[in-house]
Amino acid sequence: xxxxxxxxxxxxxxxxxxxxxxxxxxxxxxxxxxxxxxxxxxxxxxxxxxxxxxxxxxxxxxxxxxxxxxxxxxxxxxxxxxxxxxxxxxxxxxxxxxxxxxxxxxxxxxxxxxxxxxxxxxxxxxxxxxxxxxxxxxxxxxxxxxxxxxxxxxxxxxxxxxxxxxxxxxxxxxxxxxxxxxxxxxxxxxxxxxxxxxxxxxxxxxxxxxxxxxxxxxxxxxxxxxxxxxxxxxxxxxxxxxxxxxxxxxxxxxxxxxxxxxxxxxxxxxxxxxxxxxxxxxxxxxxxxx
Numbered sequence: 001x002x003x004x005x006x007x008x009x010x011x012x013x014x015x016x017x018x019x020x021x022x023x024x025x026x027x028x029x030x031x032x033x034x035x036x037x038x039x040x041x042x043x044x045x046x047x048x049x050x051x052x053x054x055x056x057x058x059x060x061x062x063x064x065x066x067x068x069x070x071x072x073x074x075x076x077x078x079x080x081x082x083x084x085x086x087x088x089x090x091x092x093x094x095x096x097x098x099x100x101x102x103x104x105x106x107x108x109x110x111x112x113x114x115x116x117x118x119x120x121x122x123x124x125x126x127x128x129x130x131x132x133x134x135x136x137x138x139x140x141x142x143x144x145x146x147x148x149x150x151x152x153x154x155x156x157x158x159x160x161x162x163x164x165x166x167x168x169x170x171x172x173x174x175x176x177x178x179x180x181x182x183x184x185x186x187x188x189x190x191x192x193x194x195x196x197x198x199x200x201x202x203x204x205x206x207x208x209x210x211x212x213x214x215x216x217x218x219x220x221x222x223x224x225x226x227x228x229x230x231x232x233x234x235x236x237x238x239x240x241x242x243x244x245x246x247x248x249x250x251x252x253x254x255x256x257x258x259x260x261x262x263x264x265x266x267x268x269x270x271x272x273x274x275x276x277x278x279x280x281x282x283x284x285x286x287x288x289x290x
Contacts, residue, residue: 014045021048076127082224083123089217090115093189096210104192111188118182119224125175126228132168183236186221189214190244205255211248215241 022038041048094112097105143160151159193210218241225234 011042014042014048017045017048017052018042020052079123079127079224079227082220082227083119086217086220086224087116087119089213089220090189093210093213093217096206096213097193099206100192104195107192107195108189111185111192114185114188115182118178118185122175122178122182123224123228125171125178126230128171129175130228132171179230179233182221183233183240186218186237187240189217190240194247208248208251208255211244211251214244215248218244 018038018041021041022034025034025037090112094108097108100108143156143163146156146159146163193207193214218237221237222234222241225231225237
C-alpha cells in the first residue's frame, strides 16, 4: 500500500471524530476554536477515540456506583433520585427539540415545565399517602377546633377521627389528580413530536433520536411509578411507551427503505425493544431492594 493511500485511509477514519468534536464544541465557543479542535481530533483521532471511550466508561462507572449506593439508601432518597432521573430525561428531550418551529418549541417548553411541576407535586403527595393512615389516632391539631367547640372525652376523639379521615381523603384526591396531570403531561410530549412529524419539519434521523429519548423518559417514569407502588400510573405510561415503540419502528423502517431505494412497506423491519422500559415492566426496579 502506498503512502498516499495510507494517509487517505487514516484521515477518512479520523473524519467522524473531527465532525463530532466540531458539533460538540461549536455551541459552547467560537467557530474558529471549534474548527481548530476538530482538525486536531481528525489528525490525532486515536487519542480522541481513547478519550471518548474513557469518558464513556467513567460515566458508566459513576452511574453504576450511584445505583449501588441507592440499593441501601432510604426510601425517600430512592424516590428523589428516580424523580431527578425522569426530569433529566425530559430535559434531554427538550434540548433535542430545539430545531422545532417557534410555536412547537413553545408547546414543548410548556409540557416540560408542566412535567417538572407535576413531578414535584406527585412525589410529595405520593410520599404523604405512603406515610399516612386514616385509622391512626388524630393529632392534637386535628382536634383543636373540636376542643374549642366544647367536645370532650370519646366525643372529642370521634370528632378528631372524622376530621382525620376527611383530611386523608382530600390528600388522596389531590394525589390522584397529580398522577393524572403527570401522565397527561408525558403524553403531551408525544403529541408535540407527532405534530412536528406530520408537518415534516425535521428529517427521519432526528425524529428517530428524539423518539428514543422519549422512550428513555417513559422508562424512567415507569421506574418512578413502580418504586411508589403505583401500578395504575405505570400501566398508563406503558401504553404510551407501546405507541411510541410502534412509531419508532415506522421511522426506522422509513430510513431503511429510503437508504435501499425501496418503497416503505416492501419488507419488514426488526422489532425495536428499549431495554430500560422493558426491564421496568418485566420486574420491579432494583431501587426497591434494600
